[in-house]
Amino acid sequence: MQDQLKLDNFICFAVYTASHALNRVYKPLLDALGLTYPQYLAMVALWEQDGQTVGGLGEKLFLESSTLTPLLKRLESAGYIRRERSSEDERVVVIRLSDEGKRLKEKAIGVPGCIVEASGRDAADLTRLQAEIVALREALNKSVA
Template sequence: MHSVPEMTNAGSVEFDDFICFAVYAAGHALNRVYKPLLDTLGLTYPQYLAMVALWEQDAQTVGGLGEKLFLESSTLTPLLKRLESAGYIRRERSTEDERVVVIRLSAAGIRLKEKAVGIPGCIVEASGRDAADLTRLRAEIVALREALNKSGTHG
C-alpha cells in the first residue's frame, strides 16, 4: 500500500491537486444540473438511475439492480418502495424462488421514459463538451473506479 497522499502532481499536497475532490465537486455540479430536470418527473437522482436501468432491461431482481447501481439493498429497498408508491414499478416475488424479488415497470413507468428522453441531451449541453469527449471522460472515470476497487481489495 502506498503512503503517498492522494494527488495529481507528485510531491504536492495542495487541495486543488486532489483528484478525489475534483470528482466529488463534479458530482455535485452534475446533481445541480439534474435536479430541476428530475423535479419535473418527480424523481430523485437515485430513483432516476433505477428507472433508467429498468428502461434498459425490465424485470430485474433487486440484487441485480443493486449490483448495477452499486447500492446495498438497505438503500435500494426504500427507493424502490417510493417508486412503487408513485406507480412506476411493481415488486413481485419470483415464481421460481420466493426469496427473490423482481422489479417490473408498470405502464406509468414505461410512459415516464417518454418524458425523460431529453435529459441526457440536456446534460451533454450543460457540460459544454461534445458527446465523444464525454464518452472518453466516462471511460476514464470507469477505469479509475475499477482500479480503485481492485486496489481496495488488496488492503
C-alpha cells in the same frame, strides 16, 4: 508550493464537486419527473432492462439492498414500478415497470441531451472522459474488494 494536502490536487475533490455540479444540473430536470438522482439511475437501469431483481440492480448500481429497498419502495409508492416475488425462487424480488413507469421514459428521453449541452462538449469527448472515469472506478473497486 507542492503541498500534498492541497484541495485542488485531490482527485476525490474533483469527483465530489463534479458530482454535485451534475446533481445541480439534473435537479430541475428530475424534479419535473418526480425523481431523485439515484432513483433516476434506477429507472434508467430498468428502462434498459425491465424485470431485474433487487440484487441484480444493486450490482449494476453498486448499491446494497439496504439502500435499494427503501429507494424502490419510494418508486413503487410513486407508481413507477411494482415489486413482485419470483415464483421460481421466493427469496427473489423482481422489479417491473408499471405503465406509468414506462411512459416516464418518454418524458426522460431528452434529459441526457441537456446534460451534454450543459457540459459544453461534444458527445465523443464526453464518451472518452466517461470511459476514463469508469476505469478509475474499476481500479478503486478492485482495490477494496
